[in-house]
Amino acid sequence: MRRKLLKQIKNEWRTNVWLALELLIVSVVLWYVVDFLYVYQSYSSLPRGFDISHTYRLSFNEITPKSPDYIPGRDENCISADMVELLSRLQHHPMVEAASISKASFPYNGSNSGTGFVCDTMSNQSHVFKRFVSPDFVKVFRYEGTRGESFDRLSQLLSEEKLIISDNILKGYGISGTSLIGKEVLTSTAVSDTSIHPVVGAAILTPRYHDYTAMGETVVSRLPESWFSWEDEVCVRIKPEEDHDVVERFMDQAESLLHVGNVILVNVIPFKEQRRMFMQLWENERRNMFVGLGFLVLNIFLGIFGTFWFRTQQRTGEIAIRKAMGGTRTAIFRRLISEGLLLLVVVTPIAFGIDCLLAYEEFSQYYHGYFVVERVAVCALISFGLIALMVIGGICFPAYLAQRINPAVALKDE
Numbered sequence: 001m002r003r004k005l006l007k008q009i010k011n012e013w014r015t016n017v018w019l020a021l022e023l024l025i026v027s028v029v030l031w032y033v034v035d036f037l038y039v040y041q042s043y044s045s046l047p048r049g050f051d052i053s054h055t056y057r058l059s060f061n062e063i064t065p066k067s068p069d070y071i072p073g074r075d076e077n078c079i080s081a082d083m084v085e086l087l088s089r090l091q092h093h094p095m096v097e098a099a100s101i102s103k104a105s106f107p108y109n110g111s112n113s114g115t116g117f118v119c120d121t122m123s124n125q126s127h128v129f130k131r132f133v134s135p136d137f138v139k140v141f142r143y144e145g146t147r148g149e150s151f152d153r154l155s156q157l158l159s160e161e162k163l164i165i166s167d168n169i170l171k172g173y174g175i176s177g178t179s180l181i182g183k184e185v186l187t188s189t190a191v192s193d194t195s196i197h198p199v200v201g202a203a204i205l206t207p208r209y210h211d212y213t214a215m216g217e218t219v220v221s222r223l224p225e226s227w228f229s230w231e232d233e234v235c236v237r238i239k240p241e242e243d244h245d246v247v248e249r250f251m252d253q254a255e256s257l258l259h260v261g262n263v264i265l266v267n268v269i270p271f272k273e274q275r276r277m278f279m280q281l282w283e284n285e286r287r288n289m290f291v292g293l294g295f296l297v298l299n300i301f302l303g304i305f306g307t308f309w310f311r312t313q314q315r316t317g318e319i320a321i322r323k324a325m326g327g328t329r330t331a332i333f334r335r336l337i338s339e340g341l342l343l344l345v346v347v348t349p350i351a352f353g354i355d356c357l358l359a360y361e362e363f364s365q366y367y368h369g370y371f372v373v374e375r376v377a378v379c380a381l382i383s384f385g386l387i388a389l390m391v392i393g394g395i396c397f398p399a400y401l402a403q404r405i406n407p408a409v410a411l412k413d414e
Contacts, residue, residue, distance in 0.1 A: 020347050022307065023387065026300050027344075027351035030383040031376075032364065033293050038379055039365035040212060040286065049166075049207035049216060050107050051142040052271035054097075054243045057106065058234040058250065058258075059267040060086070071262055076229070082261040083228035087134065089257055090234070095242040095249065098139035098151075102233045103223060105131035107141060107271065108210065108278035109233075115219055117165075118186040119200075122173050124217060129209070130187070132223040135159045138204075140237045143220075146178045146203045154202055162201030163187075164220040171217075177203035187219055212282050214367070230263045235271075246270070301390055308340055308394030333396065340391040344384070352380050 062079075063070050074082075083101060090099035104111045115130035117123065131137075135158040139151040146167050149157075154164060163185065167177040180200045187198070198221065206216040223232075238246055247268040250258065258265035358364055359371040367375065 016343060019307065020343050022303070023344050024347040024351055024354075026304060027347060027380075027383055027387060028354050028358075030297070030300055030386060031351065031355045031379050032358070033297060034382045034386075035359075035364050035375070035379040036289070036293065038375065038382075039367040042367055043212045043214060046208065046214060047205060048107075048211070049143065049205045052107055052275060054238045054240055055140060055271040056236050056238065056246055056250075057269045057271060057274060058090075058236060058265055059269070060230045060234060060258075060263050061266045062230055062262045063264055069259075069262075074261055077226070078261060079230055079263060080226055080228040082263045083230060083232065084225050085260045086258065086263065087228075087234070089260075090236055091136070093236075093257075095238055095246070097237045097239045098136045099234070099236045100134045100137035100140045101223060101228055102131065102133040102137050102235065103227075104233075105133050105137065105220075106233050106235050106274075107207065108275045110278060115187045117169055117217075117219060119170070119180055119183055122170050122175065124169055124172065127215060128169065128217045128219060131218055131220045132227070133158070133220060134223055134225075137235070138164070138220070140235050141207075142237075143207065144205045146176070146205065147181075149202050154204070157201035158220070158222045160201065161198065161222055163198045164202050164204055165200055166206040166216055166218040167203045168206045168214075169217045169219070187221075210279060210282055212286065304387060304390040305394040308391055309398050336395050337392055340395055341388060344387060344391060348380070348384055351383075352376075355380055 060083075065072070087099060087101055090096050093099075104113045113130040113132070114126075115128050116125040117128050135155040138154040138158065142151060143154060143164070145154055157164060165177045165180065165185075169177045170180070177200075181203060183200055185198060185200055204218075204220075206214070207218055208214060208216040247270070250265065250268045254265040355376050356371065356373075359376050362370040364370055364376075
């Protein structure tokens, strides 16, 4: 049967060449769609490197001179002292498990500080986030040490002026951040004073910039109390049993407990809401991409399905002859499906080569690199399976209808 099938395909080469070309183009396009979805799904399933459950952001501001509570003559040093006092009050608050002050550091934050990072002869001069934080920041967002360091231990290391780095900070060299623990490094914030060589105290699981990227190379260092300002980010982790009516309960204390000098609490935002607002752009982009890709896949499905449907309908006479000559329904189905799948098998190696070329030239999505053979192969295998289902669907139903026709009726015009 195999030899007869190959001979038939060869005899109908003009039709089959165009069909094979269609399958080749569809295989490459569908691979790109599957690869895109694979990368998005892979990113969304990665550990985020932080935990925003039971966390809130508190915003403070200065009262104006028009307020009867305004205290004139308070300079930046006074404001820093006021923020130290407010942080202390929050840390001892009965609802609060941990509290911190930071600059451009909390998760899902559109405001960022960058830095370079140099260790020995290795450097990363781009895409490194600089996070200035008070020591308890790691407790609030539960950063995880790669060596199993506790939150208290990470906080202590920051108090000792040691750096905490993400484990992927030198990924371009294939080196983990864990291997740099105890080494002196140089960041661009210390370049002006070459005598400053901070020591790496710990490495953490990479805190990702957002849910659909692996980017997150990070350097975390202590924020000096003299730098505290009312404009800084005040973040708290609430005790699980106290996590109810948090916004209302804090705002009720804005005029009393959370008012020091000229600084007063003005707003409280749950980090779940902060995440929703920050991720809106990427969620909209993701939705639009999925709608576009869904429309593309639908067109591919209709094209392949329709092509094989039309091709099978044209062969009603052939099916009738085979049936009249004693061919069983199973044998006819097997022959028709084998013919379609054989064409797909022939073009798949060529399509896979084109897929590899596209990935090598970085036309695909970035995920631990562009050209990753395992990923290309998995996506190609999924694409092959989807097209095979389309081919089988496009053949089976019209073939089933054709077999229900009496052979004499089907051949009366021949």
